Amino acid sequence: MAPNKLPAYQAPVSVSDEARIKQVRRIFSTITDRYDFLNHFLSAGRDIGWRRFMVRRLRFFRTHRLLDLATGTGDVAIEAARTHSRLQIFGLDFAAPMLAAARSKILRAALADRISNLQGDALNLPFPDGHFDTVTMAFGIRNMPDRARVLQEIHRALVPGGGLYILEFTTPQGRLFRKLYFFYLNRFLPRLARLFTSNPEAYQYLAESIMHFPYPDDFVHEIEQAGFAEAKKFPLTGGITYLYEGRKAVG
Ligand SMILES: C[S@@+](CC[C@H](N)C(=O)[O-])C[C@H]1O[C@@H](n2cnc3c(N)ncnc32)[C@H](O)[C@@H]1O
Secondary structure, X not given: OOXXXXXXXXXXXXXXXXXXXXXXXXXXXXXXXXXXXXXXXXXXXXXXXXXXXXXXXXXXXXXXEEEEEOOOOOHHHHHHHHHOOOOEEEEEEXXXXXXXXXXXXXXXXXXXXXXXXXXXXXXXXXXXXXXXXXXXXXXXXXXXXXXXHHHHHHHHXXXXXXXXXXXXXXXXXXXXXXXXXXXXXXXXXXXXXXXXOOOOHHHHHHHHHHHHOOOHHHHHHHHHXXXXXXXXXXXXXXXXXXXXXXXXXXX
């Protein structure tokens, strides 16, 4: 970390990875009915543009298969199917209610022949080595305590030359913007969420998970550590969200 950087946020209580995973699964299984609405509302609709920016950068060259991890209600998978013809898309998530919501949207969009969903854990991908040209994940990685393991699994599942694309929130590093953003996350967002969902714990968790995620340069380093080449990052909307990319080296 650069010496003049503000210290990364430390969560007030530490829970085991296993407890964290159970908590995440429970949370995403209980907020499904409001998930899309709150996503768009709380990001002032920016989330749609962030996913679109990522999807337009995807490249397909050999298997024409895309794996969308933590697919949730399927927005990345649907956007990718609309943007790239000939693609076969697999969406994976461990929360069954999120996948059920994705399924309804995929059917409504008449994309069921292009997108398959499966319930599974990003830490143990049920696919052979070198199966995908591209792996995406939008707003999923910060929920996964063992990021190194997830990145290694993605690396394994990609063909040589294949691309990793991850969208994730981060906390701004400028003092003032950071203060305002922490206020929004800790005070404003949970109150707002209370109006719309029966599970405000979910939005307390959301705030904590964002504040806990590494700084962009540190996450780029984690991507490199997992064996990816050409790791890079793109700030979106003043740096509250980043797109991260990496490539599996050829040969
Ligand atoms: C914030 S949602 C993002 C959903 C979607 N990608 C989007 O852009 O809206 C995070 C998703 O990650 C899933 N998830 C978290 N940890 C997971 C894991 N280890 N394996 C599979 N899915 C996971 C949750 O169930 C949830 O649906």
